[in-house]
Amino acid sequence: MTVDVKSEETQVAEEAMIPREEEEQAPIDKKKTEAEEQEENAGGVPGGSPLPSVVEKCSSFKEESNFTSDLKASERKALSELKSKLEEAILGKNLFRKEVGEEEGGEGEDGEISLWGVPLLSTKGSTDNGGADVVLLKFLRARDFKVADAFEMLKRSLQWRKDSKMDAILGEEVAVELEPAAYMDGADREGHPVCYNIYGVFGDEEMYQRTFGSEEKKERFLRWRVQVMEKGIGKLDLRPGGVSSLLQINDLRNSPGPTKKDLRAATKQAVNLLQDNYPELVARNIFINVPFWYYAIHSLLWPFLTQRTKSKFVFARPARVTETLLKYIPAEQIPFRYGGFKRENDLEFSTQDGAVSEVSVKPGTTETIEIPMEEVGSTVVWDFTVLGWEVNYKEEFVPANEGSYTIIVQKRKKMGAHESPLRNTFLNGERGKVMLTVENVSGKKKRALYRYKIKKCSSSD
Known part of the structure; x- marks a missing residue:
């Protein structure tokens, strides 16, 4: 902390x-x-179903910019001073603690110094692209841009990494x-x-x-x-x-x-x-x-x-x-x-299958999500959840032909507060739509999240 x-x-x-x-x-x-x-x-629309929308992006912690052009003048100065102190220590072979028996000014191990794969000292032909600045700014921010404190922190960290053989840790079991x-x-x-x-x-x-x-x-x-x-x-x-x-x-x-x-x-x-x-x-x-x-x-x-x-x-x-x-x-x-939609070894959805949509369901109201199925012989797969549940829920297929019968995919069921997200599939024998119906019987507004994917029938079927 x-x-x-x-x-x-x-x-x-x-x-x-x-x-x-x-x-x-x-x-x-x-x-x-x-x-x-x-x-x-x-x-x-007042009195009608709410418009589904993609779940809004909520910002995580706003990181400070690592572009030097965005830094305050005092911060740019501090970064420059830290880089100078680091370069002086590396070139003077004074960055690391002298080992027992090692002569002062000896070769030591202050060659190319890297941290988390980023070279800290730019060399001729370097392709660092500002990575060293990003790393050094982390130490500066941790010490409120006090150069001497940041430099000492960096030195101690590099010494610890050397003593603990941190560069080899990823290969260890x-x-x-x-x-x-x-x-x-x-x-x-x-x-x-x-x-x-x-x-x-x-x-x-x-x-x-x-x-x-x-x-x-x-x-x-x-x-x-x-x-x-x-x-x-x-x-x-x-x-x-x-x-x-x-x-x-x-x-x-x-x-x-x-x-x-x-x-x-x-x-x-x-x-x-x-x-x-x-x-x-x-x-x-x-x-x-x-x-x-x-x-x-x-x-x-x-x-x-x-x-x-x-x-x-x-x-x-x-x-x-x-x-x-x-x-x-x-x-x-x-x-x-x-309570999310990510499943291990998921064979149905991938991260490229589109964003999740959301519908708000007010207390005492019923909302229906419609999934159109225009091509006969298609299969639709969907994920669905309500935050906190405590609703009545059913799934059905309603044919486009008014003379056909509605098919119950999942009969009406009272869902407890701790239900997990649902996944279901349906193969249509005629044109129509799958309808997911939520009846909010609680006294709180509910958020329903869903996504679906339609797999069309192949020509060989």
Whole structure:
């Protein structure tokens, strides 16, 4: 976390075990209310069905520009000074700590210095394209553009990477059994790669002991978590204008409580490693399925956080998970387990199959989504969900020929609040339309999300 002299990377996933105050939920409630008011005033014919629309893009954390032309004069000056200090240290072979027995001014290992694959010192014929500026700006921003502090932070980080052999970590099999606890999956609305951190994995006592049962195991956990971060960085574009930070999703469902001291100690160690060596690499940290105890305990670090750091935190109780994630991640990129449409090894939909549409259903009203099927012998497949459900729902095929019978695809059913997204298919024997009908019997407005794809019959059929 960003405390006065620390970078803002305490916002990494490990912070999930350091509770925060509930007041940080308030901005989410306010945004939701504003969004609902906008939807109430949106198009649609009075007394008729609302016009379906593509789910609106909600901005994630707005990253500062990495183009030098967009920097303030003082920031450009700081960047120039940092580059000069770095160049002087590299050329003078003073960047790294002298090893025992190494003569002063010896050759050392200050050759071509790179960080996250980006050369930090431009050389003749270099094709860096501003990558070094992007990297150096992260250290400067982490230290409020104080050049001396940023330079010391950079030096310590490079020394740590050398001592810990970080450049080889991606080729290691550190802890395969921990892979379900943190993994990269998809991207948010602005292209940030998304890292999911599943703390419920450590709720299993056997897994807990295998991970934190000894100092050696804790050290392995730390190296594994750093490896996850390195994998995420490999998906970034560290050039001006590129996506240069991650989105973290921290799932606290079934996570061990605050009495698990070994987990808390290892978590704090991971936080320190990540904040010291990976500055400004998290755009936003979203905590979902937040338990009551998480709000009940106040963190000692919280009062020291800057407002900018606090603004990157988002919290969601279990009932608000899908709704919260939708503000930052498209429905087609949200995993099925969190109420989205993304399924593992999906054979029906791909990321190129178009955006998800949304319809608002007011309390006490019924809305119908129509999927036209003009070609006989076609197959339509659709995904459908209602946030919070608590509605009556049915699916049917209505033929274009008034003399034909309506076919019930799914009979009318009362859907509970915790229903998962639905997927269904229908093969038509005549022209007509599939109709998805939602009857909102609750006292709250509902958001229905859907997408569909029609597969036409082949000529050989």
